[in-house]
Amino acid sequence: MAAPNSNVEYLELTQDSLAAQQSHRLLLLDIEARKRAANVDVPTLPNDVRDALRQWGEPIRLFGEDLAAIRDRLRMVMARWEVWKEQQEKGLVDEQMQLPMPMQTSVSAEGGLAAVAEEITETTYTHASQELIDARKFMCEYSLGRSRSRLEKERQQRRGMVRWTRIKKRARLFNKEEEEDINSESLYNEADLKEESALVKDLDNNCEKIYKSIRNQALEGSQYGDVRPLSAVCTSSMSLANAENIGGKMPKFIATGGWSGGIKIWNGGEDHFGSSDNGTTSEASPLDLLGAKNIVHEDRIMGIAMKPYITSTTSTEPLTIVASASIDLTAKLCTVKLNEEANVGDSMDVENLNTKDNQLRYDIAECAHLKGHAARLCSVAFHPTGKFVATTSFDHTWRLWDVETSSMAEGKELLLQDGHAREVYGVGFHPDGSLVATTDFGGVVQCWDLRTGKSACHFLGHAKRVICSEFSPNGFQLATAGDDGTIKIWDLRRRRPSASIPAHTNLITQLKFAQSSSSQNGEFLASSSFDGTGKIWSTRNWKLLTSLQGHEGKVMGIDVLDGPRCGVVTCGFDKTLKLWQ
Numbered sequence: 018m019a020a021p022n023s024n025v026e027y028l029e030l031t032q033d034s035l036a037a038q039q040s041h042r043l044l045l046l047d048i049e050a051r052k053r054a055a056n057v058d059v060p061t062l063p064n065d066v067r068d069a070l071r072q073w074g075e076p077i078r079l080f081g082e083d084l085a086a087i088r089d090r091l092r093m094v095m096a097r098w099e100v101w102k103e104q105q106e107k108g109l110v111d112e113q114m115q116l117p118m119p120m121q122t123s124v125s126a127e128g129g130l131a132a133v134a135e136e137i138t139e140t141t142y143t144h145a146s147q148e149l150i151d152a153r154k155f156m157c158e159y160s161l162g163r164s165r166s167r168l169e170k171e172r173q174q175r176r177g178m179v180r181w182t183r184i185k186k187r188a189r190l191f192n193k194e195e196e197e198d199i200n201s202e203s204l205y206n207e208a209d210l211k212e213e214s215a216l217v218k219d220l221d222n223n224c225e226k227i228y229k230s231i232r233n234q235a236l237e238g239s240q241y242g243d244v245r246p247l248s249a250v251c252t253s254s255m256s257l258a259n260a261e262n263i264g265g266k267m268p269k270f271i272a273t274g275g276w277s278g279g280i281k282i283w284n285g286g287e288d289h290f291g292s293s294d295n296g297t298t299s300e301a302s303p304l305d306l307l308g309a310k311n312i313v314h315e316d317r318i319m320g321i322a323m324k325p326y327i328t329s330t331t332s333t334e335p336l337t338i339v340a341s342a343s344i345d346l347t348a349k350l351c352t353v354k355l356n357e358e359a360n361v362g363d364s365m366d367v368e369n370l371n372t373k374d375n376q377l378r379y380d381i382a383e384c385a386h387l388k389g390h391a392a393r394l395c396s397v398a399f400h401p402t403g404k405f406v407a408t409t410s411f412d413h414t415w416r417l418w419d420v421e422t423s424s425m426a427e428g429k430e431l432l433l434q435d436g437h438a439r440e441v442y443g444v445g446f447h448p449d450g451s452l453v454a455t456t457d458f459g460g461v462v463q464c465w466d467l468r469t470g471k472s473a474c475h476f477l478g479h480a481k482r483v484i485c486s487e488f489s490p491n492g493f494q495l496a497t498a499g500d501d502g503t504i505k506i507w508d509l510r511r512r513r514p515s516a517s518i519p520a521h522t523n524l525i526t527q528l529k530f531a532q533s534s535s536s537q538n539g540e541f542l543a544s545s546s547f548d549g550t551g552k553i554w555s556t557r558n559w560k561l562l563t564s565l566q567g568h569e570g571k572v573m574g575i576d577v578l579d580g581p582r583c584g585v586v587t588c589g590f591d592k593t594l595k596l597w598q
Contacts, residue, residue, distance in 0.1 A: 046104070050099075050100045051093070053096045053099065053100065054092045054093055054096040055513050055514065056512075057095050057099070058477050059088055059091050059092045059095065060091075061088070061459060061461070061477060061478075061479060061480060062459060062460065063084055063087075066084075066087055069091055070087070070091055070094075073091070073094050073095075073098075075090070075091070075094055084480045085501075148431055149432055153467065155402075156400070156402070156450050156467050157451075159401075159449075160451035160467075160468065163401070163448070164449045164451065164492070167448075167492050171491070174216060174220070177215070177216050177217035177218075178217050180217075223538065223540075224538070224557070227531075227537065227541065228540070228541075228555065228562055230583055231553050231562045231583055232562055232563050234563055234583075234585070234597050235597065235598075236595060237584075237596045237597060238302075238304040238595070238596040239304075239595045240283070240306075240593065240594045241592055242283075242593060243275035243281070243592055244277055244592070245275050245276035245277040245592065246275060246573065246589070246590045247274070247276075247573055247574070247588035247589065247590075247592060247593070247594060248276060248318055248588070249273065249275075249318055249319065249341075249573065249574045249588070250271065250273050250274075250321065250573075250574040250586055250594065251271075251272050251321050251322050251323045251339075251574075251576050252269065252271050252285055252323065252578050252579070252586060253269075253323035253324065253325070253326070268336075269284070269285030269286040269578055270282055270284075270336075270353070271283040271284070271285045271304075271578075271594070272321055273321070273588055273594055274313075274318030274320075274341050275317075275318060275592075276317040276318070277311070278311075278314035278315060278316060278317065278318060278345075279309065279310055279311040279313055280310050280339060280341060280351060280381060281308065281309045281310075282339075282379055283304050283306055283307060283594065284305040284306075284307055285303065285304075285578050285586065286580065286582075286584065303596050306377065307377065307379045308353060308377050308378065308380060309377060310351065310381040310382075313341060313343075313349055313351065313381075313383065314341065314345050314349065315343070316343055316344045317343060317344050318341050318343050319343060319344060319394060319395050320394070320397040320408075321339065321340070321342075321397065322341075322397045322406070323337055323399070324337045324338040324339075324340075324403045325399055325403050326403065334354070335352035335353055335384075336379070337352075337353050338350055338351065338352055338384070338403070338420065339351045339353060339381070340397045340399060340406050341397065342394035342397040342408050343393075343394060344394065346388070346391075346393060346394065347386055347387060347390075348386075348387040348390075348397055348428075349385065349386055349387065350383070350384050350406070350423060351382060351383050351384060352381070352384045353380070353381055354379060354380050354382070355378065355380075356377060356378060356380040383425065384423075384425070385424055385425060385428055386424075386426075386428055387406075387416075387428035388427075389416060389428070389430055389433070390408065390412055390414070391412040392440075393411050394408055394409065395409045395410060395411065395441065395442040395443075396408070396409045396443055396444045397444070398446055399446070400446050400450055401446055401447075401448060402450055403420065404419070404420055404421060405419060405420060405431070406420055407453060408444070409441040409443065409444045410440075411441075413435060413437050413438070413439065413440060413441060413457075414433060414434060414437070414441060415434050415437075415441050415444060415455050416432060416434070417431045417432035417434070418430055418431060432470070436463060436472060437461065437463065438457070438459055439457040439459035439461070440458045441455050441457045442456055442458065442482070442483070442484055442485075443455065443456035443485040443486040443499075445485075445486040445487045445495075446488065448489075448492055448533060449492060450467070451466065451468060452464050452466060452467065452473060452488070453467055454486040454488065455486070456484065456485065456497060456499070457482075457483065458482040459482075460479040460480065460483055460499070461475060461476075461477060462475060462476040462486060462497050462507070463475050464476075474509070474512050476505075476507050478505055479497065479500075479501055479503070479505065480501045482499045482500040483497050484500065484524065484525060484527075485497065485499070485526065485528050486528070487528040487542075488530075489539055489542075489556065490531070490533035490538070490539035491539060492509075493508065493509045494506055494507065494508060494509065495507040496542060497528075498528050500524045500525075502519065502521045502522055502548075503518060503519055504517075504518040504520045504528065504542075504544060504554070505517050506518070506559065516559045518554065518559050520544055520546070521544065521548050521552070522546075523546050523547035524547045525544055525545070525546045525547075526571075526572065526573055526574060526575075527544070527545050527573075528544050528575075529542070529543045529575055529577050530542050530543075530577070531543075531556075531577055531583070532577060534579055536579070537577070537579070537583060539556060540556055540557070541554060541562060541583070542556055542559075543575050543585055544575065545573070545575035545587055546571075547571040547572070549569070549570060549589075550565060550566050551564070551572050551575050551597075552564050552565065553565070553585065565587060565597050567587075567595055568587065568589035568590075568591055568593065568595065569589070570591045571590040572587050572589050573588050573589055574587065574588045575587045582598050584596060584597065584598040585597045
């Protein structure tokens with residue numbers, strides 16, 4: 018500090034300097050706001066976005082903006098305000114610095130704009146039944162074991178990835194092939210190549226084979242599935258342990274549900290075997306009809322799911338269970354058993370069956386009615402254990418049912434969960450069995466923790482209704498899609514979007530990841546849409562691998578068959594079921 022008697026001259030900054038200084042501060046503020054914009058929650062519906070912009074004093078729409086650009090502008094406005102408030106509390110903002118938005122008159126009001134944007138929320142709890150408590154304990158033990166093995170496998174792959182990357186770098190450095198570098202006796206070889214690096218190499222080679230086969234996929238078979246449009250399709254396969262018990266013959270089932278209210282079971286591959294009349298083993302062709310029940314629901318079926326693993330191959334016990342959800346306010350569970358008599362019932366339309374001598378190999382019988390929803394049902398999904406099933410409905414709720422204790426007289430409801438402000442449509446379980454994701458018509462994606470009953474996180478980003486949700490087999494990614502034609506990939510670890518794919522030009526009806534088996538390893542994602550196409554995407558860079566074009570109308574559903582051939586099945590509004598391999 019200068020002495021009092023010293024001649025010190027203080028010069029004020031010019032207007033240009035002050036303007037430049039303020040412009041620099043606003044630029045830094047804008048950079049910080051862009052970093053936080055992805056974590057800012059904004060409304061999704063156009064009316065709500067318009068009202069929010071009015072509250073912030075912003076124009077409703079600028080020239081050339083679409084709905085997504087309007088939401089991005091609102092997100093930036095809210096992010097700038099949060100950053101400006103933090104800097105003001107820390108004393109980093111002087112009086113000359115202007116607000117980043119024109120609503121300066123609202124700052125002096127009590128509570129400021131934060132009070133306007135603040136929503137009043139109230140959390141309520143209900144007493145859990147003993148059955149729900151036991152179910153949560155069971156899911157907790159199951160999910161901890163699955164997550165432990167999954168994380169250990171991921172650590173092993175990461176260690177192998179580091180070693181394999183070093184090998185390839187050294188091979189390029191010395192102009193050698195990777196195999197030569199591994200097998201050579203030089204100082205830089207990898208003679209002590211560990212199991213992890215070999216595993217990663219096998220995964221990369223397997224991925225290349227999968228992508229090559231997918232790019233060469235073609236229509237292998239097409240079958241009329243119903244007299245009315247098909248609305249849902251799902252697949253199932255046998256667990257490895259059960260496959261060994263029957264000599265490695267793994268039947269692949271395809272289940273379809275349509276607007277007629279019936280369920281049909283189809284053969285999904287050439288490795289499905291059945292017994293003929295003379296006792297010999299005959300091979301079934303793809304898309305052969307294996308079982309059918311014409312009347313399951315009184316109205317259209319909107320969702321269908323199959324128990325994760327086939328549990329038996331005898332005629333006395335059910336091979337698997339099929340769950341269906343309909344707009345008749347009910348969901349039903351049907352067992353699939355071997356049919357010893359193999360005679361088609363009187364109510365069956367013989368002319369529409371792909372059978373010989375009026376015989377079907379499997380019998381479909383209703384085993385449980387799940388009643389309780391106050392509005393039409395939308396989707397249904399099995400828990401990875403196969404012991405529980407979830408349903409969504411237009412009554413703004415989703416419910417969890419016990420499969421083993423449900424009966425024809427009454428379905429055992431374990432959990433009634435509200436929390437959505439709009440109609441709930443999509444549902445999907447985490448591969449570990451710990452989380453369940455539900456979507457609604459308000460563009461909200463909720464992730465619920467089944468072990469505690471609380472909401473783990475929520476995601477906002479879709480401009481319109483969200484129709485479907487699917488967890489990746491890797492355990493930390495969630496894919497959602499809906500009416501805006503985009504597929505969004507959410508990172509559960511960072512709780513933010515990691516990718517946004519402009520996938521289709523119309524509503525996306527279903528998403529399915531590749532199976533978690535060693536032959537597929539979750540390497541691709543399949544999607545179906547009202548634009549008449551099904552598409553397959555790489556999960557490594559989210560690029561398009563191939564487009565499945567063959568339906569004459571809307572593609573209502575899609576699913577993936579387990580196995581090295583990476584078969585994909587689609588059903589459409591044209592009443593057909595198609596197999597791509």
